[in-house]
Amino acid sequence: MSTATYTVKGMTCGHCVSSVKEEVSEVAGVTNVEVDLATGLLTVNSDGPVAPAKITAAVEEAGYEVANQ
Numbered sequence: 477m478s479t480a481t482y483t484v485k486g487m488t489c490g491h492c493v494s495s496v497k498e499e500v501s502e503v504a505g506v507t508n509v510e511v512d513l514a515t516g517l518l519t520v521n522s523d524g525p526v527a528p529a530k531i532t533a534a535v536e537e538a539g540y541e542v543a544n545q
Contacts, residue, residue, distance in 0.1 A: 477507070478525050482518040483543040484511070484535055492540065499538040503530050516543075 484496055493511045500509045500520060508521040520531055532542045 478522045480520045480522075480526065480528070480531070482520070482528075482531060482535070484516045484518050484540050485543050486540040487511070487513055487516060489513070495538040496535055496540060499534040500531060503534050518542075 487493060487496065490513065493513050496511050496518060497509045500506060500518065503520075503526060505522045505524060505526050506520055507523060510519040511517070512519075518531075518535070520526065535542050
């Protein structure tokens with residue numbers, strides 16, 4: 477199992493959190509997604525390593541931006 481964290485910019489409400497969780501959950505291999513609205517922290521659990529570009533693309537699809545790692 478693998479865990480990665482990202483900082484998401486632009487989220488302001490619960491709907492934002494739901495959108496990010498939904499898009500990131502659809503990435504192949506992702507098993508669990510947690511999003512903290514207050515800190516913007518996105519925690520992604522997966523069966524194995526998932527390319528950061530795939531997570532970034534999912535966040536962008538939801539309409540938000542991943543801060544530089």
